[in-house]
Amino acid sequence: MSAGSVAVLSARGWDHRGEEDGMWWDSWSDVGRVAAVGAAAYVSLVVVLRLSGKRTLAKLNAFDLVVTVALGSTLATILLSSDVSWVEGVVALVLLAGLQALVAWTTVRVPRARSLVTSRPTLLWCDGSPVEAALTSQRVALDEVRQAARASGSGDMSQVAAVVLESDGTLSMIPRSQIWDWSALEGIAGVPAAER
DSSP states (O other): OOHHHHHHHHHTTBOTTSOBOSSSOOOHHHHHHHHHHHHHHHHHHHHHHHHHOGGGGOOSSHHHHHHHHHHHHHHHHHHHOTTSOHHHHHHHHHHHHHHHHHHHHHHHHOHHHHHHHSOOOEEEEETTEEOHHHHHHHTOOHHHHHHHHHHTTOOOGGGEEEEEEOTTSOEEEEEGGGTTTOGGGTTOTTOOGGGO
16 A cells, blocks of 8 residues: 555545544444443442532542542543453552542541641731742742632722632632631641741
8 A cells, every 4th residue: 555545545534555544533333332331430420429528529638639530530531441441440549549548538637647647837917918938839820829719709808808719719708797716727837826
């Protein structure tokens, strides 16, 4: 077969032997596999999530986000890869949920372990002023702090008591009218001692 013929066949979705390469269509059996394994994998994921508890899908820190993404990626692999059987996929889902539960259990009971898995919240705005060193070290622009204030309904930055970059990467904003004794910021570095 000439090089020109191979190029024409490739452009039409055929390989060099003149057989379909599966770019547009493989077979009804492949579609049936995706439907059957997909339904079984979905039900399995729902069961795993129900048994493992709410914390499995919580987004309390970066590790939780990684587990959530990994569960989705594993489900996609089970659905689309014929190299992965349904049983292998379910084992992978159970393993991810189990490891997440183990890490969560450990970080609750061993305080030092928490610092290995999650970062501590950082105070970016305190008592009406930006904390420049924290903004720089966390690579957060002042405009992003203002955006968080706007998103929470605040239009006056002088009325913002605190903005915290949380462990999960979100920005929390506390207005002066709701700061009270600053107890919600306990354990966060940079909160003035007089405020605690």
